[in-house]
Amino acid sequence: MHLPLRRAPFPANMAVEVDPAPVAAPRLIALNDTLAGTLGLSPDWLRSPEGVALLSGQARIEGVPAMAQAYAGHQFGQFVPQLGDGRAHLLGTLSDNQGQLRDIQLKGSGPTPFSRRGDGLAALGPVLREYLVSEAMAALGVPTTRALAAVLTGETVWRERPQPGAILTRIAASHLRVGTFQYFAAREDHDSLRFLCDLAIDRHAPAAREAENPVRALYETVVAAQARLIAQWMSLGFVHGVMNTDNMTLSGETIDYGPCAFLDVYRHDKVFSSIDRNGRYAYGNQPKLAGWNLARLAETLLPFIDPDDDRALAWAQEALGRFHTLYHEAWLGFMRPKFGLTTQEPEDASLIGALLDIMEGEKVDWTLSFRRLSRSEPLLDGPSSETLDRWMTDWQARRARDTASADSQMALMRRSNPAVIARNHRIAEVIDAAERGDFSVFEALLERIRQPFDDDADYETPPQPDEVVQATFCGT
Numbered sequence: 001m002h003l004p005l006r007r008a009p010f011p012a013n014m015a016v017e018v019d020p021a022p023v024a025a026p027r028l029i030a031l032n033d034t035l036a037g038t039l040g041l042s043p044d045w046l047r048s049p050e051g052v053a054l055l056s057g058q059a060r061i062e063g064v065p066a067m068a069q070a071y072a073g074h075q076f077g078q079f080v081p082q083l084g085d086g087r088a089h090l091l092g093t094l095s096d097n098q099g100q101l102r103d104i105q106l107k108g109s110g111p112t113p114f115s116r117r118g119d120g121l122a123a124l125g126p127v128l129r130e131y132l133v134s135e136a137m138a139a140l141g142v143p144t145t146r147a148l149a150a151v152l153t154g155e156t157v158w159r160e161r162p163q164p165g166a167i168l169t170r171i172a173a174s175h176l177r178v179g180t181f182q183y184f185a186a187r188e189d190h191d192s193l194r195f196l197c198d199l200a201i202d203r204h205a206p207a208a209r210e211a212e213n214p215v216r217a218l219y220e221t222v223v224a225a226q227a228r229l230i231a232q233w234m235s236l237g238f239v240h241g242v243m244n245t246d247n248m249t250l251s252g253e254t255i256d257y258g259p260c261a262f263l264d265v266y267r268h269d270k271v272f273s274s275i276d277r278n279g280r281y282a283y284g285n286q287p288k289l290a291g292w293n294l295a296r297l298a299e300t301l302l303p304f305i306d307p308d309d310d311r312a313l314a315w316a317q318e319a320l321g322r323f324h325t326l327y328h329e330a331w332l333g334f335m336r337p338k339f340g341l342t343t344q345e346p347e348d349a350s351l352i353g354a355l356l357d358i359m360e361g362e363k364v365d366w367t368l369s370f371r372r373l374s375r376s377e378p379l380l381d382g383p384s385s386e387t388l389d390r391w392m393t394d395w396q397a398r399r400a401r402d403t404a405s406a407d408s409q410m411a412l413m414r415r416s417n418p419a420v421i422a423r424n425h426r427i428a429e430v431i432d433a434a435e436r437g438d439f440s441v442f443e444a445l446l447e448r449i450r451q452p453f454d455d456d457a458d459y460e461t462p463p464q465p466d467e468v469v470q471a472t473f474c475g476t
């Protein structure tokens, strides 16, 4: 098959040409046929030995070298001037059936000059986790990188214990990160920053090209996209876990699924990641930290925002200030439908906040509670409380004032409150089974998360106390 893959447009200081590592016995364990189709790639070909060679990093394409991209980043608040793709290879770019450019990247495909002390590999568990969670997010309508395929490498990866090695093929609108800009800002390399701005505008903010100052317009586009993204995460109870600046995209797609998780029991300060000791990236901190990351992005763009430093800073502060307003509006935009509301009233935020307080006090499951609301079922397993009854009366009064009919409110709620998410204990079951060579549990969960708004008595059930996953790991 002719592969419509093009070389990524990076000069040598932005990405290093490096081949993926040889693997002992590549075996395809998952292929996203639908996604392959949108990329103009034949699923049958991807399943063939040639296709599996591509997906395991064994194919060499004339004129399209694999590359590891350079980036820096603030990790838990500390600036690291050089991170880069230490276990990922960008294979190239292609146009999807909408004419949008997409990056194809392998993750877990061997060491690169950016590997530092890492082995460049990925274990099966984290690969399946990223596959499932990114596809769950896509099914929920969240902007995200996608999973095209997963292969077992036949190699052993040494973590706390020996694990099967695997490679994920990921598709992204781009791999431009806040940290990519920071890398060149730290080196005061304005030409490279200008190049990155042009690339980001082409891919993610084409309208900015026409603006009086395209870089300002780019920044505004990124701020708006991130405000919307984080609001959507919050509405779904998603905790990214490692919102370092190198894990935040210019495209507004969710990227780098490591120790991420969907909330079971709702707690505003919930942390899953075993490495997030101070709770920097707790559920409730995500909007604030997204703003912090966007401030770091603004710093890299100042020279292009205005030749006068003070004016550049003043403009950036104002643009960043809009993040919190945009976030709040976007949050309401995602939350109102969860309550069946189609109109806007000034008190909506406090009505919504009041239920969240009750949910937190009652220690109920985030996803199931909203699904119960949309089925007119009691929220609590035990007897209701006076506070909850009072809230229900307020909510009914609010719904009565809404212009949508009761039926269409219910329908709206059913398509805004998923029944099935990629629950942590389910992912743990998938990984356990897969490490024993049984991929049927993975396939069953994958099929279910693709229809998140269909009721499913089995998959919507929260974990039993002994099934609750307390901590998630990067697995790197």
Ligand code: AMP
Pocket: 083, 084, 085, 086, 087, 088, 114, 115, 116, 117, 118, 119, 120, 121, 122, 242, 246, 247, 256, 258, 474, 476
């Ligand atoms: P992440 O936690 O995935 O955002 O990765 C943070 C940084 O560590 C990136 O520069 C990665 O490329 C690098 N990294 C993570 N795991 C490995 C590994 N197994 N080998 C080499 N580099 C790694």
Ligand code: MG
Pocket: 246, 247, 256
């Ligand atoms: Mg990362």
